[in-house]
Amino acid sequence: MSDTALIDEILQRVEQMLDALDARGQSPEAFKQECEALQAYLDRQAATLASDLPRPADMPQRLNAIVQQLAALQKRAESKAAIPADLQKYIAEQND
Numbered sequence: 001m002s003d004t005a006l007i008d009e010i011l012q013r014v015e016q017m018l019d020a021l022d023a024r025g026q027s028p029e030a031f032k033q034e035c036e037a038l039q040a041y042l043d044r045q046a047a048t049l050a051s052d053l054p055r056p057a058d059m060p061q062r063l064n065a066i067v068q069q070l071a072a073l074q075k076r077a078e079s080k081a082a083i084p085a086d087l088q089k090y091i092a093e094q095n096d
Contacts, residue, residue, distance in 0.1 A: 003054040010045050011062050017041065018069045031077070 017038045021031065056062070 004056040006048060007053055007059065008056045010048060011056070011059065011066070013041065014038070014066060015062070018066065018073070021073055022069065028080070 017034065021034045021038065026034070
């Protein structure tokens with residue numbers, strides 16, 4: 001196993017988990033569970049990621065892609081969370 005294999009394995013798992021979160025058609029409950037699973041995984045890997053282990057050469061690019069994917073997921077989640085409030089506002093306006 002190469003020196004960078006452990007960090008590479010963690011990054012690969014995070015990428016896979018984000019791809020699963022990005023899948024369309026999930027119920028809100030499934031999306032929440034996937035988010036919690038990702039957070040728990042990252043919490044478990046925090047010490048390893050903060051260690052002095054050698055980093056893969058492509059780590060900066062992969063981390064950038066991960067951050068961009070997280071930002072897109074956050075935007076999507078915020079948009080979906082706003083739908084009920086917007087719908088309630090629309091209904092209230094129609095009743096006035």
